[in-house]
Amino acid sequence: MSDAGRMYIARKCGKGMGLGYLLSSLTPLLLLLAVTAALSFSISFIVSLSSRIDRMMQVMGSGSVRTLQLPPSDALPEGSETAAVRNGSGLIYSEHGESAVILKGIGGDYFSGMRGREIGIGGIMEGTLNPTVVSSSLAASLSLSDGDRFTLLMWEESRGRARPVLCTVAAIFPSVYPQLDSHLAYIPLSLLDSQLSYEILLPEGTDPDRVVEDLWHSGIRAESYRSMHSSLYGNVKSSIAILYPILAAIAVLAAFFSSDAVQVYISRDMEDIRAMLILGMQPRALRRAYMLITLFPTAVSAILGAAAGAVLSLLSPAMLGWIGERNPGMLDYYVTSFLPVVPVHLLLLMIVLLLLVSFISLSFLLRRRALSFLRSPEQL
Amino acid sequence: MNELLALQDISKSFPSPGGGRISILSGISLSLFSGEIVAITGRSGSGKSTLLSIAALLSTPDSGRILYSGRDTHGMGEGEIAHLRSHSMGFVFQSSLLLSDFSALENTAMPMMIQGMRRRDAMKEAERYLSLVGLLDRKDHRPAAMSGGERQRTAIARALAGHPFVIFADEPTGSLDERSAADVEDLLFSAVRDEGRCMLLVTHDRALADRADRVLQLSEGVLSDV
Numbered sequence: 155m156s157d158a159g160r161m162y163i164a165r166k167c168g169k170g171m172g173l174g175y176l177l178s179s180l181t182p183l184l185l186l187l188a189v190t191a192a193l194s195f196s197i198s199f200i201v202s203l204s205s206r207i208d209r210m211m212q213v214m215g216s217g218s219v220r221t222l223q224l225p226p227s228d229a230l231p232e233g234s235e236t237a238a239v240r241n242g243s244g245l246i247y248s249e250h251g252e253s254a255v256i257l258k259g260i261g262g263d264y265f266s267g268m269r270g271r272e273i274g275i276g277g278i279m280e281g282t283l284n285p286t287v288v289s290s291s292l293a294a295s296l297s298l299s300d301g302d303r304f305t306l307l308m309w310e311e312s313r314g315r316a317r318p319v320l321c322t323v324a325a326i327f328p329s330v331y332p333q334l335d336s337h338l339a340y341i342p343l344s345l346l347d348s349q350l351s352y353e354i355l356l357p358e359g360t361d362p363d364r365v366v367e368d369l370w371h372s373g374i375r376a377e378s379y380r381s382m383h384s385s386l387y388g389n390v391k392s393s394i395a396i397l398y399p400i401l402a403a404i405a406v407l408a409a410f411f412s413s414d415a416v417q418v419y420i421s422r423d424m425e426d427i428r429a430m431l432i433l434g435m436q437p438r439a440l441r442r443a444y445m446l447i448t449l450f451p452t453a454v455s456a457i458l459g460a461a462a463g464a465v466l467s468l469l470s471p472a473m474l475g476w477i478g479e480r481n482p483g484m485l486d487y488y489v490t491s492f493l494p495v496v497p498v499h500l501l502l503l504m505i506v507l508l509l510l511v512s513f514i515s516l517s518f519l520l521r522r523r524a525l526s527f528l529r530s531p532e533q534l
Numbered sequence: 535m536n537e538l539l540a541l542q543d544i545s546k547s548f549p550s551p552g553g554g555r556i557s558i559l560s561g562i563s564l565s566l567f568s569g570e571i572v573a574i575t576g577r578s579g580s581g582k583s584t585l586l587s588i589a590a591l592l593s594t595p596d597s598g599r600i601l602y603s604g605r606d607t608h609g610m611g612e613g614e615i616a617h618l619r620s621h622s623m624g625f626v627f628q629s630s631l632l633l634s635d636f637s638a639l640e641n642t643a644m645p646m647m648i649q650g651m652r653r654r655d656a657m658k659e660a661e662r663y664l665s666l667v668g669l670l671d672r673k674d675h676r677p678a679a680m681s682g683g684e685r686q687r688t689a690i691a692r693a694l695a696g697h698p699f700v701i702f703a704d705e706p707t708g709s710l711d712e713r714s715a716a717d718v719e720d721l722l723f724s725a726v727r728d729e730g731r732c733m734l735l736v737t738h739d740r741a742l743a744d745r746a747d748r749v750l751q752l753s754e755g756v757l758s759d760v
Contacts, residue, residue, distance in 0.1 A: 157656070429631045
């Protein structure tokens with residue numbers, strides 16, 4: 155491209171012009187900015203939420219991997235934590251209510267590592283009778299506080315009978331994902347007589363399926379949380395997978411917006427286009443110039459929108475917390491405490507896809523007969 | 535003298551609102567030679583500007599041929615026509631047709647950059663042309679910040695900067711006061727004559743037309759000597 159073309163494009167993109175000109179150039183693409191911001195927020199929010207739910211399934215479910223034999227520590231990735239547990243079910247009777255619960259019998263050091271940190275348990279009251287750990291949502295539904303006593307009716311498999319036990323609330327952790335923790339109680343391992351199993355919690359980012367495969371090769375039967383909670387895991391996966399068709403739909407929408415914008419810019423610059431053609435600028439070069447003149451604010455809008463959406467997503471835990479305080483039931487299917495993650499690779503993919511589709515659409519549009527006046531000044 | 539531009543048997547008509555066609559130009563032939571200034575006069579709507587735009591390849595005739603330095607332009611593609619326009623033609627219109635977002639210097643440098651000159655060289659050369667029309671001190675001003683006379687002088691600088699051999703001027707002083715008009719006329723005429731260019735001047739200003747080497751009147755689609 156000649157220096158004339160470069161100078162023309164730079165000026166029309168706002169170089170040497172005021173802020174007002176830049177803003178007016180972005181006006182036809184404001185809707186694109188808003189849509190991109192919404193999409194960027196959705197992507198960041200869904201990815202953050204899904205990744206937290208995925209982790210909670212491991213922490214509050216049955217670990218990343220579950221086995222029936224104690225696996226040798228050298229068969230596991232570094233940083234893994236293994237805990238012996240028994241599972242059962244029961245009914246909690248408190249002064250103010252009752253609730254069916256899933257019971258997890260745990261040892262004294264169960265919450266001393268990653269589990270305690272991830273769930274956010276500050277400390278467990280020592281020396282209490284049958285210390286039990288419950289979530290804030292379960293505690294709220296039964297009006298229980300730290301130190302309160304309640305009756306737990308459990309099923310004893312070995313004797314085939316129901317057995318009442320007096321327990322004490324030794325710790326209440328903030329409810330993270332009501333779907334998993336609103337009916338879950340951690341009780342001492344000795345209270346349950348079901349089969350002992352081992353929960354292995356892997357460090358984040360470790361592939362549990364590979365660990366399962368390795369354990370099977372070592373002769374240890376193991377199962378990953380993905381198969382134990384296949385439907386919940388499938389839902390999490392679907393939430394992310396659905397983002398891709400939405401991305402494609404937004405890209406098509408972007409093409410529509412940029413096609414509209416190029417017509418706005420051409421109308422705005424009609425006199426200058428005429429002058430450039432009369433001065434002998436090649437019509438093809440001018441069409442290419444308008445492609446770039448349109449793609450530039452399209453890219454700016456997409457980047458600004460993506461950034462705005464990402465910033466908004468960083469505020470989403472606070473927003474969810476605020477909603478949760480006012481209407482707890484509304485967030486049963488949401489993780490209310492999570493570290494927001496901005497999926498940069500997905501946002502970049504969104505911007506690239508959007509520009510690519512806009513480029514293709516503009517290429518066709520600028521060649522179309524509707525814009526044939528760009529071929530010759532006589533038609534201007 | 536070299537024949538720089540030749541129009542041969544040019545005809546042009548437009549659709550009539552009531553049906554049929556209105557003939558604007560009927561078999562016009564005209565030659566311009568180096569150093570020659572030809573003025574075309576006529577009543578408003580007589581087709582002067584249409585003739586100029588056909589000669590400048592800005593619109594196409596129904597029939598006839600247009601030759602630049604003997605080369606027939608019939609059948610040229612849009613790229614070839616643009617190339618011919620950038621290398622051979624200069625334009626001075628009543629509305630000046632300057633690029634609104636560009637300074638006087640950038641406007642003047644633009645034709646040279648379109649021809650392929652590097653930006654820095656074109657800017658230097660443009661300063662020389664602006665100096666020639668007495669506007670060097672206004673080089674950084676955009677058209678909106680200039681008077682009508684200054685805009686026309688910038689348009690002349692721009693028209694000359696591309697070193698064209700044909701200049702098309704359509705009412706170049708139409709929007710100027712008497713003093714500015716005289717300055718612009720002097721600049722234009724001396725630039726054409728001193729450098730062996732030719733100019734096709736369209737005007738209804740009889741005094742301006744009388745300064746040309748030949749004055750032709752367009753009436754009823756036909757050119758005749760005055």
